[in-house]
Amino acid sequence: MTDTLNSIAQLVTPCCLIEKSKLQGNIARLSAHIGELGCSLRPHVKTHKSVDVTKLIENGGNVRGITVSTLQEAQHFFKHGYTDILYAVGIVPNKLATAASLIEQGCDLKIVFDNTAMAAMVIEKAAEFSCTFKVLIELDTDGHRSGIEPSSQALLDIAGLVNQSQNIELCGVMTHAGESYSCFTHEEQLAMARQERDLTLLAAERLRAAGLECRVLSIGSTPTAFAIDDLTGITEVRAGVYAFFDLVMAGLNVCDVKDVAISVLASVIGHQTEKHWAITDAGWMAMSRDRGTANHPTDQGYGLVCDITGKALTDYIVNDANQEHGIIRHRDAKQPMNYDAFSLASMVRILPNHACSTAAQFSHYYLVDEGKVIEKWHVTRGW
Amino acid sequence: MTDTLNSIAQLVTPCCLIEKSKLQGNIARLSAHIGELGCSLRPHVKTHKSVDVTKLIENGGNVRGITVSTLQEAQHFFKHGYTDILYAVGIVPNKLATAASLIEQGCDLKIVFDNTAMAAMVIEKAAEFSCTFKVLIELDTDGHRSGIEPSSQALLDIAGLVNQSQNIELCGVMTHAGESYSCFTHEEQLAMARQERDLTLLAAERLRAAGLECRVLSIGSTPTAFAIDDLTGITEVRAGVYAFFDLVMAGLNVCDVKDVAISVLASVIGHQTEKHWAITDAGWMAMSRDRGTANHPTDQGYGLVCDITGKALTDYIVNDANQEHGIIRHRDAKQPMNYDAFSLASMVRILPNHACSTAAQFSHYYLVDEGKVIEKWHVTRGW
DSSP states (O other): OTTTTOBGGGSOSSEEEEEHHHHHHHHHHHHHHHHHTTOOBOOBTTTTOOHHHHHHHHHTSOBOOEEESSHHHHHHHHHTTOOEEEEOSOOOGGGHHHHHHHHHTTOEEEEEEOOHHHHHHHHHHHTTSSSOEEEEEEEOSSSSSSOBOTTSHHHHHHHHHHHHOSSEEEEEEEEOOGGGGGOOSHHHHHHHHHHHHHHHHHHHHHHHHTTOOOOEEEEOOHHHHHHOOOOTTOOEEOOOGGGTOOHHHHHTTSSOGGGOOEEEEEEEEEEEGGGTEEEESOOHHHHOSOOTTTTSSSOOBTOEEEETTSOEEEEEEEEEEOSSOEEEEESSTTSOOOGGGGOTTOEEEEEOSOHHHHHTTOSEEEEEETTEEEEEEEOOOOO | OTTTTOBGGGSOSSEEEEEHHHHHHHHHHHHHHHHHTTOOBOOBTTTTOOHHHHHHHHHTSOBOOEEESSHHHHHHHHHTTOOEEEEOSOOOGGGHHHHHHHHHTTOEEEEEEOOHHHHHHHHHHHTTSSSOEEEEEEEOSSSSSSOBOTTSHHHHHHHHHHHHOSSEEEEEEEEOOGGGGGOOSHHHHHHHHHHHHHHHHHHHHHHHHTTOOOOEEEEOOHHHHHHOOOOTTOOEEOOOGGGTOOHHHHHTTSSOGGGOOEEEEEEEEEEEGGGTEEEESOOHHHHOSOOTTTTSSSOOBTOEEEETTSOEEEEEEEEEEOSSOEEEEESSTTSOOOGGGGOTTOEEEEEOSOHHHHHTTOSEEEEEETTEEEEEEEOOOOO
16 A cells, blocks of 8 residues: 555545554453453454454454354455354345355355244245255344244244254354343443353253254353353354444443544544534544444543544544534533644544444545554445 | 346345435426526535436436535546536645645536635645635534634635635635424424525625625525525525435425335344334444434334335334344334234335435445336445
């Protein structure tokens, strides 16, 4: 790239920066924790959708395979050499052709479903293909979203159906305790993590007691992955957002604000001094519309403002956003603005509420270290 | 394209559909209204970021030039033959090189600023280039965001600075009454439209009285563009979202729900019958995180659900969303779900809160008519 080792002040705004040292620190922290518990990580690439980030995660150690949220991600990462892939969103029959194409090219793809009727439809459709589809049954361990009850008859019904099918292979169970995003203390996160683990172990025991296969026990969310203290019997942990971290995770005390590796670089394009506003060119198209901290004790608006070096200006948030305009003001609307920190045409960095949604607004990241641009990384997208 | 004239039921979900007849109807309605008032439209392409949509808008008549929200849009549309372009976000000096490159290639680009100090910085930087930069001064006519007071001394100061500069040419003034998005009745929208117009006329009169140039008077937002009843003295009206319309505009009664041309096609991937949920593969990555109707009398969640033909199932909304999961339930959480309308693997269409944010989540649209795919249109993005 032409701007290697250039100062970030030379970048055109808005753009997305990743702090290399923070990214590596975050990766090392979870890799070490999961390694100490004798388990493996299957990182979720949906947060960053970047092969380059994934390579750094692999370098962190204790990684086996990846998790994707779309078949497009599966195709992209397979093209870049990743073969052990879990597509962790419930499949529908009309996506099997894409899955089959990947499998026939050598991809060790795993799909999921959570419903007897859907299992029957997938089994019927699968007969049209010559490959074998590996499947995990999705469990609901927190009432958050998808999955079946680990103690339900449906678990055994689905597994039994799969067991009788010709080209679907039951590999095990998976769950995601997304409700951990509502756990604001370590104690709550640990309790949620143990619940996620224990209900998964229960499902596996029930399958095995019925003479059915369950060699994969896949669990995880960023808060529960860090909180869990014993992973005996669990074969893999999935997490994604931890690589970048964000204000939602900082709000849950899973990380500190200074650990957030992702930021949006913005230019101050105007002042509305009577309202104590500074206006930047990072609106919601750059930040995303994610207001993930809206129900947190500390609402960070559309993002927390830092100076160009990344030092948090903790009193200032992006209070409102239009498509290409961000409105910065003091957290306390009655306070005047320190315009010395927001001079016209100067640059600031904004930490996002939610790394996954902000990252997806960009087609590339600038990897930065000590104010210099080191690399420009491609981000994939779509379905 | 290979799937021309295929049924939309054959598309891979989630994907973005544009109903051709609704798009054309929306375009015709505003073109006719602005034409009747003897004025011109400068459509804002930020909503759709699509050359194909813009061609249809031009066919609607009374169009002169386009408006863009990023210099990347300017570059993209210039490459596709559009030369008369207003970049309607305040410029900073480090974007002048990109602007100059466009101008030197023959683009009739107009830039904006709203601050005396910024004007001085831009004038100084502009001296590095051999081209002339055309500028509009941005006015604040509604207290919504950017711009200077039309009655302020700053207006004359900025215009005077520009007038003395060597390669900045003052063309006129522009404003956007974004506060019209808080006007829920036609009367309020008309009052806001007249205020937007009258304060723009006032600014122009003041500039002319001072012997300064003001040949362009550019105003607009979708609600005020439809509401305004007299455009005497105004040279152009800008609007973007009207081409697609969305639930925010329907909530303001600027359009009807049946006019919304954009929808996200989704597959039902699961049921949580105890909670009366249907889960689809259109999460916030497809819908965007935009909750623009959250403060409306009718909160539409993350979108209003329609059957695959586009008929609104008015009791059902996307109540919550994760990255690749959308949770549909009855508007009234206590009501049971009619699962006949949400059978597993069936498809639904979701009308979005905000067309601009949902459209930007996709790299292409499928233009559809009577359930058939007619064309696949590219969407540009980035900065």
